Amino acid sequence: MTILETKKLGISFGGLRAVDDFSISIQKGQLYGLIGPNGAGKTTVFNLLTGVYKPTDGSITLDGENITGKSTIEISKAGIARTFQNIRLFKNLSVLDNVKLGLHNRVKYNLLTSIFKVGSYSRKEEEMNKIALELLRVFGLENEAQLPASSLPYGMQRKLEIARALATNPKLLLLDEPAAGMNPNETAELMETIKFVRDEFDMTILLIEHDMRLVAGICEEICVLNFGTVLAKGKTSEVLNDPRVITAYLGE
Amino acid sequence: MGAKSEKNKPFPGGIGRFRQKYDNNFLISFGIMIAIFLFCFLMIATGNATRHFKSLLVPAGINIILAISLNLVVGILGELSLGHAGFMSVGAYAGCLFSIYTQELFPIGVRFPLSLLVGGLVAAFFGLVIGVPVLRLKGDYLAIVTLAFGEIIRSVIINLDFTGGAAGLKNIEKHTTYTSVFIIILITLFVILNLINSRHGRAIMAIRDNRIAAESLGVNITYFKLLSFILAAFFAGIAGVLYGHNIGSLTAAQFDYNRSIEILVMVVLGGMGNIKGSIISAILITIIPEMLRGADKYRMLFYSIILIIMMLLNASPRFAEFKRKIRIKNLASALKSKSRQKEEV
Ligand SMILES: Nc1ncnc2c1ncn2[C@@H]1O[C@H](COP(=O)(O)OP(=O)(O)OP(=O)(O)O)[C@@H](O)[C@H]1O
Ligand SMILES: [Mg+2]
Numbered sequence: 059m060t061i062l063e064t065k066k067l068g069i070s071f072g073g074l075r076a077v078d079d080f081s082i083s084i085q086k087g088q089l090y091g092l093i094g095p096n097g098a099g100k101t102t103v104f105n106l107l108t109g110v111y112k113p114t115d116g117s118i119t120l121d122g123e124n125i126t127g128k129s130t131i132e133i134s135k136a137g138i139a140r141t142f143q144n145i146r147l148f149k150n151l152s153v154l155d156n157v158k159l160g161l162h163n164r165v166k167y168n169l170l171t172s173i174f175k176v177g178s179y180s181r182k183e184e185e186m187n188k189i190a191l192e193l194l195r196v197f198g199l200e201n202e203a204q205l206p207a208s209s210l211p212y213g214m215q216r217k218l219e220i221a222r223a224l225a226t227n228p229k230l231l232l233l234d235e236p237a238a239g240m241n242p243n244e245t246a247e248l249m250e251t252i253k254f255v256r257d258e259f260d261m262t263i264l265l266i267e268h269d270m271r272l273v274a275g276i277c278e279e280i281c282v283l284n285f286g287t288v289l290a291k292g293k294t295s296e297v298l299n300d301p302r303v304i305t306a307y308l309g310e
Numbered sequence: 311m312g313a314k315s316e317k318n319k320p321f322p323g324g325i326g327r328f329r330q331k332y333d334n335n336f337l338i339s340f341g342i343m344i345a346i347f348l349f350c351f352l353m354i355a356t357g358n359a360t361r362h363f364k365s366l367l368v369p370a371g372i373n374i375i376l377a378i379s380l381n382l383v384v385g386i387l388g389e390l391s392l393g394h395a396g397f398m399s400v401g402a403y404a405g406c407l408f409s410i411y412t413q414e415l416f417p418i419g420v421r422f423p424l425s426l427l428v429g430g431l432v433a434a435f436f437g438l439v440i441g442v443p444v445l446r447l448k449g450d451y452l453a454i455v456t457l458a459f460g461e462i463i464r465s466v467i468i469n470l471d472f473t474g475g476a477a478g479l480k481n482i483e484k485h486t487t488y489t490s491v492f493i494i495i496l497i498t499l500f501v502i503l504n505l506i507n508s509r510h511g512r513a514i515m516a517i518r519d520n521r522i523a524a525e526s527l528g529v530n531i532t533y534f535k536l537l538s539f540i541l542a543a544f545f546a547g548i549a550g551v552l553y554g555h556n557i558g559s560l561t562a563a564q565f566d567y568n569r570s571i572e573i574l575v576m577v578v579l580g581g582m583g584n585i586k587g588s589i590i591s592a593i594l595i596t597i598i599p600e601m602l603r604g605a606d607k608y609r610m611l612f613y614s615i616i617l618i619i620m621m622l623l624n625a626s627p628r629f630a631e632f633k634r635k636i637r638i639k640n641l642a643s644a645l646k647s648k649s650r651q652k653e654e655v
Contacts, residue, residue: 140526151512159513171508173508
């Protein structure tokens, strides 16, 4: 079953064609890699998929629903969640509250309930705490639940961002360089966690990564971007041995 | 060892429903306010309060309402608003005019709370009218527009007839008491602190900390910005009505740019997003200029120096460390560890 399909997606910033003719198709439960040299347009693809930028050409279909040109909020509700290349946590909020924000549109109560603390307030908050703590446990962060997010070490911040994105219960999870800044041990552990998330939550994951060991280790298929266009795509081992891909990387 | 693993649990001893609803922030803020009220009440009941002391109670209370409501916008939402006095003035005029024109209709006991509501709603309406176009824009346009709003509304009021023009609005029944101000403070605290500790408040603080991330989680940025802005305007309007019913008259000049800045100073001094801090600093900023009256012409100089010292203290990491140390919780644990050391020796 196809979860994400893009057809001839493209965007221009003034004269710069940042992404052009980008077509991929991702199946449910797949771990799909998006790689390419610096400035190739990988993050821009994520911004197109999540509605941060509106595409100038092409279409995006999520689980059969056309989401081209929709707003970030609509796309979040439709089922795409993401992490950011430069970590974007709610620094002054607790680790737990960061994850609870991922539940913003899943566990709801109205404004009057917030102000008067009657009705479903306690029940809903308990429900949120329960879901959020379970997610934190998956990432080994449950002991840090009450700390401010900014006090976490770097590697844990990356994990918290993934936990928060998962809290929205997405159909597709986008990870932008999840291993950036991690040491080899942390990266190895992260690989296990990503695989675990895919299996445990039956999640479809599209990830951008520069660490080739991580990509080769967990992605079933990859797509290589170069100067905004698809250089190669397909089975990971085949693409990584493609001479064009090798020159694109070495030619840098 | 046992104590340590207990501390590392996500919720030591589990989180009760009461504590989930009313966190430390809530209980301490209410505690502070009730203690202050009891102190004032005892001072007056025992005949220890001077006229001067009594005359400062209402202005201090009004400043508390203004400071905590502005803190919702500046500290919790993270948007700079320079027109809080403007919202205070539209609320004041609307509420006081209502109370003057309905003199024959209702007794003051009904008219006063109604005029507070009218003032709050009119100010909130102005908040909506300004907020809808401005808060949709990304960037710091709010500061400029609210600044302009404050100045425009002032000249409009001066040039209208039914507001009494430059001479001002007179013959407002003096009905504001320190008890009524206290009740309004408690209502304001209740609404704002409860809002902060809810999914709505979390969304507002998330927008402050990282708008792009909040949006990616499906948080409706415009709605939550508007919500905070309108709610703050509502309470500023009520504060205005209390003000009018305290002095007995209104002139537009009282609600100028300096007044907005004064409220902003209270918020910054008490700490961005710190509601308890806003209460304390609103009181200080009300009484310091009064205490300096003896210094006559050097009064404003001393006042500025004191403000600068307080700001510097607040920004200093050493003072933050000191404040952390004197927190009750930390004092208690320090005492405990001391007594344990003794036992071991
Ligand atoms: N909002 C924008 N306005 C103008 N140009 C942009 C904008 N966003 C991205 N670009 C340009 O698009 C190109 C692709 O950027 P992008 O961030 O997608 O690269 P990337 O593949 O993620 O690189 P990296 O590996 O360094 O993260 C760059 O040349 C960048 O300068
Ligand atoms: Mg990038």
